[in-house]
Amino acid sequence: MSPSGRALTRPFFARPSPVVAPDLLGRVLVRRLPSGERLAARIVETEAYQEDDPASHSYRGRTARTDVMFRAPGHLYVYFTYGMHFCMNVVTGDDGEGSAVLLRAAEPLDGLQTMRRLRGTGDERLLCSGPARLAQALGIGREHNGLDLVRRGELWIGQGAPVATDRIVATTRIGIRHGTDRPWRFLVGGDGFVSRAPAATGSRRS
DNA sequence: CGTTGGATTGGCT
DNA sequence: GCCAATCCAACGC
Numbered sequence: 469m470s471p472s473g474r475a476l477t478r479p480f481f482a483r484p485s486p487v488v489a490p491d492l493l494g495r496v497l498v499r500r501l502p503s504g505e506r507l508a509a510r511i512v513e514t515e516a517y518q519e520d521d522p523a524s525h526s527y528r529g530r531t532a533r534t535d536v537m538f539r540a541p542g543h544l545y546v547y548f549t550y551g552m553h554f555c556m557n558v559v560t561g562d563d564g565e566g567s568a569v570l571l572r573a574a575e576p577l578d579g580l581q582t583m584r585r586l587r588g589t590g591d592e593r594l595l596c597s598g599p600a601r602l603a604q605a606l607g608i609g610r611e612h613n614g615l616d617l618v619r620r621g622e623l624w625i626g627q628g629a630p631v632a633t634d635r636i637v638a639t640t641r642i643g644i645r646h647g648t649d650r651p652w653r654f655l656v657g658g659d660g661f662v663s664r665a666p667a668a669t670g671s672r673r674s
Numbered sequence: 675c676g677t678t679g680g681a682t683t684g685g686c687t
Numbered sequence: 688g689c690c691a692a693t694c695c696a697a698c699g700c
Contacts, residue, residue, distance in 0.1 A: 517681075524681085532696080533695090533697085547681080548696095550682050550692080551680090551692065551693030552693055552694075553682050557681085572681085598683070599681070641681070642682095643680085643682070644680095645680090663682095
C-alpha cells in the first residue's frame with residue numbers, strides 16, 4: 469500500500485475553499501513523472517481564494533485564464549506569473565463556482581534528488597517552500613492546467629495525516645493587494661518548511 | 675492595439 | 688531590505 473494513503477475524492481474538494489485549505493495540511497502531494505519516478509511532498513501551507521474575493525483571479529469572472537477555477541472541484545488550476553513562475557491550485561466548491569486553494573509549501577518526502585535537479589538547488593528547505601518553488605520541484609507547468617486530481621494520473625493528493633485544528637495557524641494571505649483582511653492563509657504551526665514563518669506574537673516558540 | 679502590473683524568487687546593496 | 692527578471696492576461700482606448 470502507498471504511504472500517502474488513498475487519493476482524496478471529489479466530495480473532499482466540493483466544499484468552500486476556506487474549509488478545504490486547512491484540511492489539505494498534512495496531505496501528501498504525489499507526482500508521477502513521465503519516467504515513472506514518483507515524487508511526494510507533505511503539504512504544510514495553503515491559501516483559500518473565492519469568487520467574491522478581490523484577491524482572487526476569479527473575482528472578475530470566468531475568462532480564458534480562469535476557466536479551470538470554475539470547473540468541477542478536484543481539478544488543477546495552474547497559472548503563470550511574474551514572467552517566469554507557475555503556481556498550483558486545487559479547484560474547490562461547486563461546479564461553476566470560481567474558487568480554489570493555492571498550494572504554497574510542502575515538506576519533501578520522496579524523490580528529493582530529482583527535486584534538487586528540477587529546482588537547481590541542493591538546499592532541502594528551498595525545494596518546496598513557496599508556491600512557485602513547489603510547482604517547479606514537482607515538474608508542474610502550463611501543460612498540467614486542468615488536470616483532474618481525482619483521477620489518479622500524473623498528479624494526485626493522498627490522504628496522508630490531517631493536521632489537528634489546534635496546530636493550524638491562520639494568517640492573512642501573502643503577496644496580494646486586495647482582500648488583505650481575510651485570514652485565509654493556513655500553515656502548520658512551527659513547521660520548518662513553510663514559505664515564511666508567521667509574525668511572532670511574543671510567546672510562540674520557534 | 676498599447677499599457678499595466680502581478681497569489682514570486684533570488685541576488686545584491 | 689530592495690529590486691530586476693520576463694511574460695502575458697486583463698483592461699482601456
